[in-house]
Amino acid sequence: MSNPPLRLSPTECTCFRVRGAARRVTQIYSRHLAPTGLKISQFSLLGFVSAEGPVSIGRLSDLLATDRTTLTRNLNPLLKSGLVERSVSDDKRRHELAATLAGRAMFKRALPLWAAAEQEVRTAMGAKLTSDLHGALERSMEKLATL
Amino acid sequence: MSNPPLRLSPTECTCFRVRGAARRVTQIYSRHLAPTGLKISQFSLLGFVSAEGPVSIGRLSDLLATDRTTLTRNLNPLLKSGLVERSVSDDKRRHELAATLAGRAMFKRALPLWAAAEQEVRTAMGAKLTSDLHGALERSMEKLATL
DNA sequence: AGCACGAACGTGTATATGCACTCAAAATCT
DNA sequence: AGATTTTGAGTGCATATACACGTTCGTGCT
Numbered sequence: 001m002s003n004p005p006l007r008l009s010p011t012e013c014t015c016f017r018v019r020g021a022a023r024r025v026t027q028i029y030s031r032h033l034a035p036t037g038l039k040i041s042q043f044s045l046l047g048f049v050s051a052e053g054p055v056s057i058g059r060l061s062d063l064l065a066t067d068r069t070t071l072t073r074n075l076n077p078l079l080k081s082g083l084v085e086r087s088v089s090d091d092k093r094r095h096e097l098a099a100t101l102a103g104r105a106m107f108k109r110a111l112p113l114w115a116a117a118e119q120e121v122r123t124a125m126g127a128k129l130t131s132d133l134h135g136a137l138e139r140s141m142e143k144l145a146t147l
Numbered sequence: 148m149s150n151p152p153l154r155l156s157p158t159e160c161t162c163f164r165v166r167g168a169a170r171r172v173t174q175i176y177s178r179h180l181a182p183t184g185l186k187i188s189q190f191s192l193l194g195f196v197s198a199e200g201p202v203s204i205g206r207l208s209d210l211l212a213t214d215r216t217t218l219t220r221n222l223n224p225l226l227k228s229g230l231v232e233r234s235v236s237d238d239k240r241r242h243e244l245a246a247t248l249a250g251r252a253m254f255k256r257a258l259p260l261w262a263a264a265e266q267e268v269r270t271a272m273g274a275k276l277t278s279d280l281h282g283a284l285e286r287s288m289e290k291l292a293t294l
Numbered sequence: 295a296g297c298a299c300g301a302a303c304g305t306g307t308a309t310a311t312g313c314a315c316t317c318a319a320a321a322t323c324t
Numbered sequence: 325a326g327a328t329t330t331t332g333a334g335t336g337c338a339t340a341t342a343c344a345c346g347t348t349c350g351t352g353c354t
Contacts, residue, residue, distance in 0.1 A: 013261070014268050015176045016191050017284050020212050022169035028294055029162045041340065044163050058302060065167050067342050072304060074340065093302040093349050114160070121161050124290045133287050136280040137164045143271045147175055186309065205332060214312050219334060221310070240319050240332040
């Protein structure tokens, strides 16, 4: 399987393209979520914390495929606004995180706004392209997981 | 064309997936570029500035599909390390940017490292998936461009 | 019990990202 | 020419991202 020579135009850079797509998509979701005051990352984080009950940073790091130290900081806004609570578990190294009542209420409120964003994106792309994109992303992440 | 009801699992979130992919891919390229001291964004930026000769922030913003104010800040490391120079054009509002000699040399040095990263990613994904991913991303960006 | 190792987490530092706001200069209108 | 609008760019603020390093605590070994 010989590969064609890599052309060096930056648009051929997989990293450049994926990052650009992330920027674009982020903007769209942000616009929809703006009324809640939640950023898209906070929405995801709050969703996982709500769903997973008391959960540690380390586990969240696995679930979200995000660096542990990034999560520590991303949690700050949620802690400050009282949407998430932090407690120490039996293992005193571990910090358990749980959504507060306000947190769960906020997530419920944000959910339809997220759905609207998702719908807008999927409608714009169409069913086929949506499926293609998600499929390609999922398979790519599998292949790149061990690098 | 009725869409199936959106399941609300966060993994069904296009934004979540694209952002996750961007994080993963970024890590891989970063590892390769580390010896140069360049971040992947700086590499892209330096590449465009080198290729486009004297170029304004606004034009770079279009080329890179990145917010103008983000570029202003992303340029700082490159200016500080003397890889890029800033000058004022005839239109005194416009700031022209150009790669210095050191900048062009640095880009040349980084290019094979970028190519190695790109090659590693493409090899891991295989030709078909690479093509699928790029195609899906390109078409998606077209569809989402006007939202 | 005491020690060595690994696990879980936070901090320092640096970059990336973009919205709202402001400033200065060019272009256009009257 | 003078006033208004438009354009190009920087700053303040807040968040997102992750590597290197340090700290604390559990675990297992002797």
